Amino acid sequence: MGVFRYLLAVICLWLSVSTSLAQDVSMLVDGLAIGSFKEREAAITALVSSGSPAVVPVLQALSDGALFVRKSDHKVFIATASGDIFKLADPLNNVDAGQAAKADVEKIKVNNSLREMISNAMSGLTLFSKDVKVRKDAALAVLKSGDASALPALEKAIPAESDPAVADIMRVAAAAATLKSNRSDEAKKAAIDTLSKQTNRDTSSLLTSYAAGVSDPLKSEALAAAQKIETALSTWTAVQNIWFGLSLASVLLLAAIGLAITFGVMGVINMAHGEMVMLGAYTTYVVEQLFQTYFPSAANYALVASIPSAFIVSGLMGIAIERSVIRFLYGRPLETLLATWGVSLILQQAVRSIFGPTNKSVTTPSWMSGSIDFSNGLSFTLNRIAILIFALAIFAGLMLLIRRTSLGLQMRAVTQNRPMANAMGIRSSRVDALTFGLGSGVAGLAGVALSQIDNVSPNLGQSYIIDSFLVVVFGGVGNLWGTLAGALTLGIANKFLEPFAGAVLAKIFILVAVILFIQKKPRGLFALKGRWVDA
């Protein structure tokens, strides 16, 4: 009941302000012409506290020196000079009000302190704009300046605000302004309380700087509130780090999972793996160009079409490499490493010759751009979320393929015991080619995802190859779960180290840590159990 009555009172007040606005405001505008700067200051304050958005152009004109007073009746107009004649317009509604000779009008003078006052006041007034965005910007401007003179306008604007998000910002802005005003200590305490609920760095520093200028009990309250914010912030930072880590992990997983198949299942070191990723990214680029040329209306979905295309292009290239090079080198992993390194150089140079050495840009489709933001500064970009989901989907798909399909069964059989698999009628050379094609195709899929966050250039694959190897070796060869665990561990560890050590040093730490880890567990996190005579 009490709340309702309060609301009613506010609405009535607001209505009365709006109806009586017209005549009151025009009187106040005329008041601008009277007297000294000091009186003008009072007149501006009166105008501003009317809270009418209509006074914004008046104040703007005053600040710009375009506001003139007619000597005959002391009415105020916005005037534009054309020669000796001034065109007059009503300052509130911009209706034409005839002309006047230069001698008949006089400019209303302002000085710098008035100009500053006007600009502060204007941000208060735009709080009533019809445009939500303008209102939000105005509220943010007050929040930033913490200008106490905007307080009356804010207090009027808050109950009138229809957008709850903007109203929240206004409340915080009002609290920030209250701290700088000469209100009672109780009001300030309430303001500190409001601010302490805002978990972001700005509010915390605002409170800290405020605490420095006052005495107890407000000082200790402000400091406690700042402390509370800092604690909450560190939690959020951790959440943000985990997110960045997950995001990096998804990229690592994408880059490494194809390798986990070729290296883990087949024991083939494929140094050209990075180039399969690069081919996938270039396929994405080509598909997008094709869409833009032939189906511009569907260009937004080119990325979807490039997923199967990249899989096929990289997969076929993988099969070609297996048939032409790797097949001759089974059982000689070191030679395979060198030969595939050669292949990687050839592919890089081929792409460079065809597409040129410069970076190609792939546009992010509209349904994948943007981000989910939280008021406490957390932000999740949609393309990173999409990549995380994509990586997990590929992982699940591969898991299913290996566990549930006949190709998967044959792959596992050949991995475990090639002669026995042959004896059971499995054509192991065909399985080899298909497995290699699958691993390469998955690398191509990684290329589709990476084209969204990285430059598409001939060197794209190079930047991921060492990381991919480390993930696979760290996780344990021949085990997709190990690859997942490896990607997650390395990704999150990297992002948690970065704030302390910087990006490069964090990376070095990770590399050294993995090198040391391999000493301890030479066969990775999840080693396959078996009877090996030798490594």
Place this chain on the structure above:
Amino acid sequence: MITKSLMPSLGRAGFIFLAVLAVVGIAVPTSNLFTSTDSFMHVPDYAVTLGGKYLCYALLALSVDLVWGYCGILSLGHGAFFALGGYAMGMYMMRQIGARGVYGNAELPDFMVFLNWKVLPWYWHGFEYFPFAVLMIVLAPGILAFVFGWFAFRSRVTGVYLSIITQAMTYALLLAFFRNDMGFGGNNGLTDFKDILGFSVQAAGTRATLFMLSALALALCFIVARAIVNSKFGKIIIGIRDAESRTRFLGYRVEHYKLFIFVISAIMAGVAGALYVPQVGIINPSEFAPSNSIEAVIWTAFGGRGTLWGAALGAIVINAVKSYLTGALPNAWLFVLGGLAVVVTIYMPKGLAGFFAGWSRLPTKSKLPSSLAEAAE
């Protein structure tokens, strides 16, 4: 007399190699310094420097061959040892610049003045003395190889796993040396050298001497490596290459043998780097790039691994082709290098050496029993 006692351990091909090296090492500098520029016998200055560079690469390939061809350790990080030796030499020459730098600071190298550093970092002390620098050229790669190898071989990291972590090692060093805070000149590395032991690095006489020293270093390292692989120790090393487990079961401490050969090889790579830097006039972190190390392995494979002289020959031939192609057909070079890597591994397992000599110490895998072939990896 000496040649006679060396003959058996060198082999006919090795002897020819040393003879050619001696002729080149004496003839090229002599012709450069003592014939007139228009004589058809004259070797121009740029060719001397280029040749000296090839000789350093040959020494790097030799060091790779020592561990890969004889011990089966495929190191994809030998470029790191090469670069460390180079940095040690670079630091000495940096200190020799003294007050002649752009900023005229007698105590600090230019890049430190630029970064607003006030005192010389502790690890730069001593590099003003040449003997100390020489000591570091040996110690820096040697200690890194010792620590790395001690960990890796003791825990029996072998085959491709070892290759991957050596690659990770050189990659980590690449990233580290890119950092300005490391105090090694960051991205730009060390350059702008003025003189070495008081002789200007630009002077023809210095260049010719460096060429001769490179040839001498290559020859000495070749003799040392030959002596090692022909000793009883060398037989065990080869045993480890062909059947590591069997060698271990016979009672040999495989990790000690591997560590020794790895450290020796790293020191040779470091010496190669140290001779390389004054001739090219710059050392920067890109020398740590993993692809450089792999390239050195390709030289070795192309020349023929397990022969030592073949590796050196491979390095010289491939780099000569590289110098020609990057000038004449810049786009073709990576195709050629990539194609070589593929063709050599599939069709020329014995490399150039097998082509020339018709024999090789390296058994082809197909001739081994299959169980052994697997164990060898």
